[in-house]
């Protein structure tokens with residue numbers, strides 16, 4: 001299981017240090033939540049801060065866009081050279097075009113689905129993406145409760161992926177901990193995002209990451 005800690009739960013007063021801590025603690029990706037105050041009722045960070053995160057990180061960035069005007073934000077973040085950029089299917093009229101744009105920058109494209117969106121919505125895009133991110137909370141905030149229906153959704157998506165694009169990864173984001181991760185692994189999930197579990201673990205960041213792995 002790959003682990004992508006979300007820096008949304010980091011101490012933004014000591015951000016570089018908190019990014020180094022997850023990289024040294026054995027994470028695989030650094031999950032960066034970009035929120036615009038329109039698509040979701042919260043506002044986070046832009047390219048100036050993400051650039052600083054990239055400097056501190058020794059693992060690829062996994063940028064999760066929760067914004068309107070996805071193409072604008074892809075152009076804005078592309079020069080930072082993240083490993084992945086994901087966008088919400090619910091917010092995109094031209095997902096296929098956007099996927100091509102992300103790939104043209106040499107960045108791996110991913111699509112995100114909110115808790116209510118069925119995996120069938122992206123059946124005809126699956127061959128073009130490297131990862132599908134399934135939300136297991138409503139996007140906008142860290143520290144929310146895990147929505148268990150994501151397990152069934154991951155199972156259904158896995159069956160589709162096996163037929164259409166076996167290399168495509170499944171990532172789950174929101175409320176993940178060392179207990180519910182077992183059902184996710186059994187469902188075929190490849191990557192978990194964890195914010196509060198990693199940054200607020202009583203035994204520290206490295207211990208939290210190894211507990212998830």
Ligand code: DX5
Nearest residue numbers: 139140142143174175195196
């Ligand atoms: C929610 C974000 C998540 C969040 C996860 O909109 O996409 O990445 O930070 O935090 P936890 O693990 O605390 O739910």
Ligand code: ZN
Nearest residue numbers: 033064173193
């Ligand atoms: Zn996220």
